[in-house]
Amino acid sequence: MTVSAAEQEKTGLGNYFIANYPQFSFWNNSYLPDAQRAINSPPRPGVPLGLYLHIPFCRKRCKFCYFRVYTDKNASDISVYLDAITKEVELLSKTACVGGRPLDYVYFGGGTPSYLSATQLDGLMTRLRKIMPWDSAREITFECEPGTLQKHKLEMLRKHGVTRLSLGVENFKPEILQYNGRAHLEEEIYRAFGWARELGFPQINLDLIAGMVGEDWDNWKQCVEKTIKLGPDCVTIYQMELPYNTVFSKELKVLGNDEPALAVADWPTKRAWTRYAFDELVKAGYEVSSATTVVKSKAKTRFVYREALWRGADMFGTGVASFGHVNGVHIQNVDTWEAYVARLDAGELPLGRAFPTAERDRLIREIVLLLKTGHLDVGYFRDKYQVDIRDEFRAAFEKLESDGWLNVTGESIDCTPDGLIQIDRHLPTFFDPQYISSRYT
Numbered sequence: 001m002t003v004s005a006a007e008q009e010k011t012g013l014g015n016y017f018i019a020n021y022p023q024f025s026f027w028n029n030s031y032l033p034d035a036q037r038a039i040n041s042p043p044r045p046g047v048p049l050g051l052y053l054h055i056p057f058c059r060k061r062c063k064f065c066y067f068r069v070y071t072d073k074n075a076s077d078i079s080v081y082l083d084a085i086t087k088e089v090e091l092l093s094k095t096a097c098v099g100g101r102p103l104d105y106v107y108f109g110g111g112t113p114s115y116l117s118a119t120q121l122d123g124l125m126t127r128l129r130k131i132m133p134w135d136s137a138r139e140i141t142f143e144c145e146p147g148t149l150q151k152h153k154l155e156m157l158r159k160h161g162v163t164r165l166s167l168g169v170e171n172f173k174p175e176i177l178q179y180n181g182r183a184h185l186e187e188e189i190y191r192a193f194g195w196a197r198e199l200g201f202p203q204i205n206l207d208l209i210a211g212m213v214g215e216d217w218d219n220w221k222q223c224v225e226k227t228i229k230l231g232p233d234c235v236t237i238y239q240m241e242l243p244y245n246t247v248f249s250k251e252l253k254v255l256g257n258d259e260p261a262l263a264v265a266d267w268p269t270k271r272a273w274t275r276y277a278f279d280e281l282v283k284a285g286y287e288v289s290s291a292t293t294v295v296k297s298k299a300k301t302r303f304v305y306r307e308a309l310w311r312g313a314d315m316f317g318t319g320v321a322s323f324g325h326v327n328g329v330h331i332q333n334v335d336t337w338e339a340y341v342a343r344l345d346a347g348e349l350p351l352g353r354a355f356p357t358a359e360r361d362r363l364i365r366e367i368v369l370l371l372k373t374g375h376l377d378v379g380y381f382r383d384k385y386q387v388d389i390r391d392e393f394r395a396a397f398e399k400l401e402s403d404g405w406l407n408v409t410g411e412s413i414d415c416t417p418d419g420l421i422q423i424d425r426h427l428p429t430f431f432d433p434q435y436i437s438s439r440y441t
């Protein structure tokens with residue numbers, strides 16, 4: 001079936017953004033022996049190690065969310081989970097792939113890590129730091145939902161060394177937040193941000209989503225204005241996608257929609273909103289640092305987690321359904337609560353599926369992920385892979401250049417502003433034919 005250009009620009013069902021390569025649909029449990037081997041082998045020289053912790057609890061499920069999250073767990077369930085994830089980190093800390101490496105970065109993601117109480121967080125972080133200290137890590141990121149924060153909880157995070165606080169604001173308008181299933185209120189954003197500044201977190205990121213249901217130009221402009229007024233160190237702007245298995249994917253008649261009130265904006269509109277936000281933020285002194293982020297200062301505002309991961313660093317992905325990468329092997333944990341807890345109860349790592357990458361897969365993975373920063377350095381790839389990517393991917397670069405999405409100038413490959421904002425849809429141009437799939441997960 002041929003899909004017309006107009007159809008492609010509607011927000012259809014399925015994932016649009018590229019988060020990994022080869023994509024998740026190619027991972028499976030027949031590769032688990034490769035995962036075991038990778039975990040039980042010493043690390044490749046010079047590769048940093050990170051730790052991701054998936055905290056899968058939320059106050060309510062956002063209608064666009066497709067993550068493995070739970071909204072019905074009580075304090076005793078949470079205690080079981082925190083014991084399990086601590087056990088998982090302990091098992092991993094004893095494996096050969098650590099190889100004496102200290103943690104370079106830690107990321108508490110979700111779900112909603114800030115859903116945990118200050119006491120639960122104190123207990124968890126105290127235990128984790130005894131097993132794998134993070135005092136010398138360059139970055140500890142913690143994702144927050146503004147309505148779950150109290151000042152003493154933030155004080156606890158500071159005490160345990162959190163350096164980067166990421167606030168899931170998404171939008172400021174109460175009706176839009178409510179309709180899309182977000183649990184927080186507008187005033188909670190200002191309160192949380194004020195406390196975070198007062199406590200001196202080194203970096204505060206604020207997330208927005210362009211294209212939430214009910215969004216329009218007037219409100220989007222106000223969201224951008226309010227963001228600039230708050231002045232976070234980093235702003236991340238996602239464009240709304242509609243993956244399968246979300247409340248919206250079931251509720252909305254997306255393709256051929258004749259009920260505009262329920263529609264998600266099309267891709268050109270979301271790109272225009274993102275472009276507007278980037279332009280306004282740049283006018284206010286920010287610098288564009290990727291297809292989704294602007295920062296106050298590129299030199300000072302680093303995002304170690306992203307920089308490391310996109311350059312092929314190792315990362316233990318802990319927690320239910322969590323994703324990691326060790327010694328060239330992609331790994332995902334089992335994706336149900338019951339299986340996750342049972343495996344750790346039995347003293348086993350909860351590995352669910354994996355994919356062993358070849359050298360060429362890793363090269364392509366870095367090209368597509370680093371293109372999201374808007375810049376590729378030919379020399380970096382020559383040093384690391386002994387390949388001139390301009391020759392190796394000549395057809396792909398020529399196509400994107402002639403379409404106006406990037407420029408190749410000597411050793412530097414740079415996305416144009418329009419190219420960067422829609423780079424994800426062009427990344428499959430670099431995929432090897434066997435990894436081109438219409439289904440993302």
Ligand code: SF4
Binds near residue numbers: 058060066067110168
């Ligand atoms: S807060 Fe985040 S993880 Fe939780 S339901 Fe909403 S989008 Fe999903």
